[in-house]
Amino acid sequence: MKIQKLIAREVLDSRGNPTVEAEITLEKGFFGRAICPSVASTGEKEAVELRDGGKTRYNGKGVLKAVNNINQIIAPALSNKVFDNQQELDNFLMELDGTSNKSNLGANAILPISMAFARAAAAFSKEPLYRYLNTDGKFTMPVPCMNVINGGAHADNNVDFQEFMIAPHNAPAFYEAIRMGEETFHALKSILKNKNYFTGVGDEGGFAPNLKSNEEAIEVILEAIEKAGYKPGTDISICLDPAASELWQEGNYVLFKSTQKKYSSNQLIDLWKSWVDQYPIISLEDGMAENDWEGWQTLTNELGSKIELIGDDLLCTNKRLLQEAIDKNACNSILIKLNQIGTVTETLETIALAKKNKYSFFISHRSGETEDTFIADLAVATAAGKIKTGSGSRGERIAKFNQLIRIEQELGKEAVFTGIKAFKNN
């Protein structure tokens, strides 16, 4: 596949911040376009997202450096080059960058090219993206883990923990799971309204009320599940991402947004244990901070045989960090975000390592998203069994749900909805 043209531009993400779009045209006009998602709270070990800095354009958040790196450095280097597959292209990009964290050209320059090439290559082979990305002929439709209450760095409310998700798993198909989730989302809105709580939404489309406690977030969600006619735990369970790195201060965890209460690592683990005893929680992402490896090991000893413990900031979609977690028994599942690592190939390698070691994996959006639906195809192609991509009321999140509905219809009988089985310990 010969690259005829590569062009990039600055476009907008769902927060109105700039991000990078790339377009690739292969010989005979096969075309692919992709947009890089962007970030609010970056994991320390993520590949580098280049921002322009300075005071004027977008308060320093401009991405013209990354765009110029594509148009002025990468495009001339790729012009008329032939790549037989994704790996060849991604290796070329990594060598051109020459750093281990893509800090030279920027992960936000490299990733949209890698994704756009995948789309163009899929068009070249006359197959949909989910087939191009697939390696073993198995396709599953993911449980949509819908973030219905937003807190932490994703909302201006008093809820300390970032994401309270519902996982509608007891469904015959994806489009029925989405319906169950949306019905619950609407029931939640009326419950919040009756309690005179704010029903505006946060960055990922979930509600962002001020609540009496963090526990109340779970309690209103359980009420909403029942109000919508479903059974908590049987039909719809709860997934959490407290994003604990954001709470970390000098060796303790602090509830900065509500009580200012401090927890040691062990005290926070006790809190998670009591929540898992009380509520139908099936997964906990970033229950501990990214540098608290000891805390992660204790958490895994205590809860690793009961629920899924997902490393996000801890692992940053990085296979070296995943191997460290496997060696240390420091979680049992990994979050997958393409722009944390920066190429499609490395993302697929990390997934392959997770599969080999019986770690589950969870395909994820970023809090700064766009209309790009690449992760919907990725979830189906890799048989992840679950995806988190926000919830009911923001277009950039709905775009992924709608793409999954299309894929499910297109796959027909080939599409398997595995439900709760996609979650570790179920």
Ligand SMILES: C=C(OP(=O)(O)O)C(=O)O
């Ligand atoms: C999606 C997340 O948020 P962000 O994109 O801000 O890292 C997350 O923490 O899982």
Ligand SMILES: [Mg+2]
């Ligand atoms: Mg997270």
